[in-house]
Amino acid sequence: MEASALSKSNNQDDNHRGASPYVDRNEPRPQGVDLKRIEAAVREILDAVGEDPDREGLLETPARVARMYAEMFAGLKHDAGRHLAKVFTEKYDEIVLVRDISFCSMCEHHLLPFTGTAHIAYLPSGKVVGLSKLARVVEEVARRPQVQERMTETVADLIEQRLEARGVAVVCEATHSCMTMRGVRKPGSLCITSSMRGVFRDDSSSRAEVLGLINRGA
Numbered sequence: 423m424e425a426s427a428l429s430k431s432n433n434q435d436d437n438h439r440g441a442s443p444y445v446d447r448n449e450p451r452p453q454g455v456d457l458k459r460i461e462a463a464v465r466e467i468l469d470a471v472g473e474d475p476d477r478e479g480l481l482e483t484p485a486r487v488a489r490m491y492a493e494m495f496a497g498l499k500h501d502a503g504r505h506l507a508k509v510f511t512e513k514y515d516e517i518v519l520v521r522d523i524s525f526c527s528m529c530e531h532h533l534l535p536f537t538g539t540a541h542i543a544y545l546p547s548g549k550v551v552g553l554s555k556l557a558r559v560v561e562e563v564a565r566r567p568q569v570q571e572r573m574t575e576t577v578a579d580l581i582e583q584r585l586e587a588r589g590v591a592v593v594c595e596a597t598h599s600c601m602t603m604r605g606v607r608k609p610g611s612l613c614i615t616s617s618m619r620g621v622f623r624d625d626s627s628s629r630a631e632v633l634g635l636i637n638r639g640a
């Protein structure tokens with residue numbers, strides 16, 4: 423997409439939605455991203471590392487990188503909790519777990535990706551949410567610069583608050599590029615974070631039950 427087309431879609435959100443039946447209206451859309459400033463900064467970096475930003479292979483690179491950042495940080499200005507607004511009344515009051523939700527986020531220290539999977543479980547209190555919405559929350563929260571701990575807690579907080587869940591368990595497992603491709607260079611290292619809320623935090627047997635389900639088949 424051209425830079426001008428991208429900023430147009432930002433400003434004309436509703437028109438954009440109506441334009442094509444294939445547009446996913448739940449997809450996080452970049453808001454307020456200054457593509458031209460990113461382009462200028464990328465040109466500067468290329469120059470600073472001793473490259474020639476005007477050589478043929480690099481001519482379009484600043485614009486590509488700007489679009490990439492807009493996409494990777496598309497969750498910044500959104501309230502990811504909006505995906506949990508529509509709920510269904512159900513008597514079901516046992517664990518709901520969606521495992522292996524893939525995500526790609528950005529480490530805020532190096533601006534390199536960390537990628538992995540999130541597992542989300544909650545104990546409903548009379549209302550359940552569409553399963554895909556849990557994955558949409560992860561997708562949107564992931565698209566920000568952050569640390570994995572904060573991402574895990576943000577997802578848990580949203581589910582606890584919006585669904586008034588009696589318990590929430592979020593476990594994320596990710597590989598951090600900043601640890602594998604640079605610096606200490608440890609390919610294969612995995613970071614696991616968990617956030618427990620309500621019953622899963624207070625009651626050890628409930629926590630063991632949910633962790634057993636999350637780890638089953640792992």
Ligand SMILES: Nc1nc2c(ncn2[C@@H]2O[C@H](COP(=O)(O)OP(=O)(O)OP(=O)(O)O)[C@@H](O)[C@H]2O)c(=O)[nH]1
Nearest residue numbers: 529530531536568569570571598600601604605606
């Ligand atoms: N806790 C936490 N640390 C992270 C995350 N992503 C990256 N880091 C770490 O952030 C730290 C930044 O450390 P600094 O010493 O400031 O930066 P650095 O000199 O580039 O560190 P090295 O990666 O050890 O070369 C590193 O230890 C990274 O591994 C994350 O999601 N959570």
Ligand SMILES: [Zn+2]
Nearest residue numbers: 529531532600
């Ligand atoms: Zn990092």
